[in-house]
Amino acid sequence: MKKLSNKKMNKTFRDNLITYGMVIAAYVIMQILVSAGAVSSLIQGLLVPLCTYAILAVSLNLTVGILGELSLGHAGFMCIGAFTSAFFSKVMENTALPSGLRFFCALLIGALFAGIFGLLIGIPVLRLKGDYLAIVTLAFGEIIKNLVNILFVGLDENGFHISFTNTMDLNMSEDGQVIIKGAQGITGTPHDSNFTIGIVLLLVTLFIVLNLIHSRDGRAIMAIRDNTIAAESVGIHITKYKLMAFSISAALAGVAGVLYAHNLSTLTALPKNFGYNMSIMILVFVVLGGIGNIRGSIIASVILTLLPELLRGLNDYRMLIYSIVLIVMMLFNWAPKCIEWREKVAARFKSKKSVKKEAE
């Protein structure tokens, strides 16, 4: 009996190793290809966004797949992470702080603020369920984006100045510097992130999420997902664990935002990058990769980000093929017949393997 649960431990351990290994292998292959000059600059430019999207998908999967609550405001948390960290980096740009340490601090600040906002928004919002929760989180995401769009912050020798109207209203002294310029956002953020940092952050995110799932707290979160009433009856603190999962998820989205912000010289809050389009795109990654399936989220986000670029040569047919792939992936992952077929194939593969082993 002990063997059985040992086997299970080993199985989850092996599963996790495969996930980490997959990411590292992708990184090594990409690095080799880049140094061999086989990768177009277009794709090279996509490497950091790819990591960003993968982190976002993994973190949203924590809310959608593990906690079982539909959130459509994930881009909002990414936005908070991006702006708070870019703000910090910009302020610290001309100090003696070395750029590595500065980025690390920016990372912590981005994650912390996104996490705090996740907590604050989670307290009222997590009382809702299903569609209602989705609608309210969607609204919160938009509110965050729009607030950032009218926010002006400047810095001079008197300290920070904040305004919600325009730059003139900041009443800055002459040598003061405007850091956040409303709809124009933050310009000149130091370019601190690169593909390696992106992969490291993705691995850290995976480490946190996978270890959380397979711990006591993760079990409690999944118990709430499966049956709230029963979870309460065995003494699980519902609100505490819901908030925990939601704010960790938000903090990790903040990490993605930090990575995103430090890859661009101009950071603006547009509907395209921090609006609900983005939130829904992340949700598409999660749903197609399999709800609750962390590895699937990464694969889906990579395929669906690369695909439109790889199909660029096909011009008019690009989006057509993209949509067909979406539908095929959806069927492959969720259609009952398809799941049956996959299980059959897996079983055959397994039996062949065991036959081989016996033969040896």
Next chain:
Amino acid sequence: MALLEAKKLGISFGGLRAVDDFNISIEKGALYGLIGPNGAGKTTVFNLLTGVYKPTEGIITLDGKDITGKKTIDINQAGIARTFQNIRLFKDLSVIDNVKVGLHNHMGYSIITGILRLPKYYKVEKKMTEEAMELLKVFGLEAEADTLADNLPYGKQRKLEIARALATKPKLLLLDEPAAGMNPNETQELMDTIRFVREHFDMTILLIEHDMKLVSGICEELTVLNFGRVLCQGKTSDVLNNPEVIKAYLGE
């Protein structure tokens, strides 16, 4: 002193008087049955005892402590665990994880320990696994420890629910129709299990049941509910021969 005492318990849902003037006193170590026709308010009594509903009036004491109107979580920690009429397992978790969730408040480590996999994580998880396996063995579920709870056959799901409830280390175990949907063989087996649980864990058990064979077989004392009111209370044999009770069940 009785382990569980409820005095003048009552609850109304709007104009409906679901439970009225309900009194019960259960001694430590007793195997107590709560029976009555459909809609008599048996499950409502369970929901009152476990804090799912707040009673409109009356008091409940467990081991001398007042637990009236407390939250479900606090009542569980005070020592009442339950199973449900319609099985409520964590169906996408494995069998052993279901029991480990029950152990949640008895063995722990911080979230940081869990994420960073500090030595304490392995130590506590190992202890949790051992304790959970021990519970599963009691119910003959050890071979299915790694199956998803949803894939268990019905009878075993019922047993797993009891195992999970016991994992919270309660003083009083409430079973809501444990034999519902079981065939006579399974019911017989369940009776043995319930007896064993009482002996082995020194448990006090209150159960709701329709299966008269089970009730007369293992319960020492009964309370009969009808239309939210106590119809009759006392020794099992006396209660089952009471003409009022027979009338409530069979009509005139």
